[in-house]
Amino acid sequence: MNRLISSLAAIGVACTSLPAVAQSPVAPVCDGSAGYSAAFDGRRTFLWRPDWLTTIKSRLSDDASLQPAWTALKARADAALTREPYTVVTKTMTPASGDKHDYMSMGPYWWPDRSKPHGLPYVRRDGQFNPEKDTKAFDVSSLEGMSQDVQALALAHYFTGDPRYAAKAGEMIRVWFLDPATKMNPNFNHGQAVPGRVSGRAEGVIDAHRLVRVVEAAGLLLPTDALTREENEALQDWFGELVQWMATSTIGRQERAAENNHGLYYDTLITHFALFAGMDDAAQAVAERAKTRRLAAQIDPDGSLPKELTRTRSLHYTTWTLTAAFDLADEARCVGVDLWNYRSEDGRSLHGAADFVAAYAGREQEWLWPELNKAETDGMYEVLQRAAWAWDDPSYAAKAALYAERNADISLNLRVPPYAQ
Structure with a gap:
């Protein structure tokens, strides 16, 4: 089965070369469908970073904050x-x-x-x-x-x-x-x-x-x-x-x-599965197209996600969509596409979306749009925790800390450690 050619044709994007994306010199490199295997003793992950998991493993026996999770x-x-x-x-x-x-x-x-x-x-x-x-x-x-x-x-x-x-x-x-x-x-x-x-x-x-x-x-x-x-x-x-x-x-x-969270999740999932299946070019094509098709189309210049704000659980769906977008940005990095720092001509970006959510950290009860359960904070916690790492910004980490105790037992804490410079 010629999965690569048929998938690219169906996706409707021509194959291009895979450019390099600048990464922190201390961060491990995700290399296409090989993932992090070169830096992780053959473990072929794409979202679970070896430096994060090894850090958590080293702290597991004596770090009280990790014990609930x-x-x-x-x-x-x-x-x-x-x-x-x-x-x-x-x-x-x-x-x-x-x-x-x-x-x-x-x-x-x-x-x-x-x-x-x-x-x-x-x-x-x-x-x-x-x-x-x-x-x-x-x-x-x-x-x-x-x-x-x-x-x-x-x-x-x-x-x-x-x-x-x-x-x-x-x-x-x-x-x-x-x-x-x-x-x-x-x-x-x-x-x-x-x-x-x-x-x-x-x-x-x-x-x-x-x-x-x-x-x-x-x-x-x-x-x-x-x-x-x-x-x-x-x-x-x-x-x-x-x-x-x-x-x-x-x-x-x-x-x-789909033009809401469903479309973004589609891109996230097909990119992840394509990487796992060894279809690097298909993954790269979807990730590159996501700049305009997803980020520029679904994030307003003020950082809001308007399609999600109309829902009865608008805060949930905003953070739910951003966690998928963060996954896609991590996957895209594996094939040389930088979604973390993409910015449209009129200022639409993942960074702006993270800032939009972060503005309500510690005051989620003041969220201005419909939300049936403002006590649900795991999505806010994940967005802030991962944003701190994505942009090397301790201010996000400080806001994530507001939700650490409430979310101490979730598995995210065993996959993404608290941000440290």
């Missing part, structure tokens, strides 16, 4: 050791395709219409989660559980060296992606379906954001025997097929055309 992650990894692997074939409903191997989820904000027989068709209530989406009828809870477990197991193995964690992570990856009897087909044709309306929507592609954890975890485990060489190659091929589907399917193309 480590306790939570280790508890999850230990529980995963006894858990049966997740698979798409055990859901109780069958997708419209008739194939249980096809992933299926339900739109999170869709509810039965009580005025209609059997509640059909469902109606939308933005920002209000229907718990039906998390039942065994669908796959999203299994996808979330699998990706969180694989991430926890991979990190627990890295921090402790216990081979049980690596072996269990390999088993979970094998069952979800590789075993013919249980594997997921590499598509999201039936993601975020709406009962009585449609069997799958473009918005369902965003469910794949959970696979970012799997890609990084698989790369972290590469030097172990969690997966054989042939299995690692098969996993790369699976993600290559997913890239093909995202680039060529009707649903994939519709999601690519």
Whole structure:
């Protein structure tokens, strides 16, 4: 399969050379689809930086601030050791395709219409989660559980060296992606379906954001025997097929055309998966185009994200979108594209967007736009923490510190250490 040529043609961008991007002299270099492997003893990660993880590992035994996150992650990894692997074939409903191997989820904000027989068709209530989406009828809870477990197991193995964690992570990856009897087909044709309306929507592609954890975890485990060489190659091929589907399917193309967080997540995900699959030029093409198609188009000159400010959870969606944009900027750096410092002629930039959010640090209750839950601060914390590193700016770190205690147990703290000059 000529994945590179067909993917570039579908994306609609000509292949170009990969220019160098200036980086801090002390920062490790992410080198295309090789990722950070050269600086990380063969571990092929793209977002999990070796200097950050080695720093965290060295501090783990005596840094009290890391203990809540480590306790939570280790508890999850230990529980995963006894858990049966997740698979798409055990859901109780069958997708419209008739194939249980096809992933299926339900739109999170869709509810039965009580005025209609059997509640059909469902109606939308933005920002209000229907718990039906998390039942065994669908796959999203299994996808979330699998990706969180694989991430926890991979990190627990890295921090402790216990081979049980690596072996269990390999088993979970094998069952979800590789075993013919249980594997997921590499598509999201039936993601975020709406009962009585449609069997799958473009918005369902965003469910794949959970696979970012799997890609990084698989790369972290590469030097172990969690997966054989042939299995690692098969996993790369699976993600290559997913890239093909995202680039060529009707649903994939519709999601690519989205002008809000969905479009930005599409670029982030296809870039990440392309890097993992060895499709560097495809990743570079998407990242380069994101300057104008995403950053200049979705960020206003004042730093706001207007498409997200109209939502009932506008602060959540602003920080949710920025974390995806930050991932894309990190991925883009691997293929010589600088999104961190891109600035349009009229001043639209990631830096400006980070400043827009940072202005409300410590006073999120004063956020001027609709927000159903102003007590949710993990998104604000991540944006500020990562912004400090991105622009070597301790002022962001000081603002992130306002949220450190409230978010002490989240896994971000074991992947991105507090900023230090």
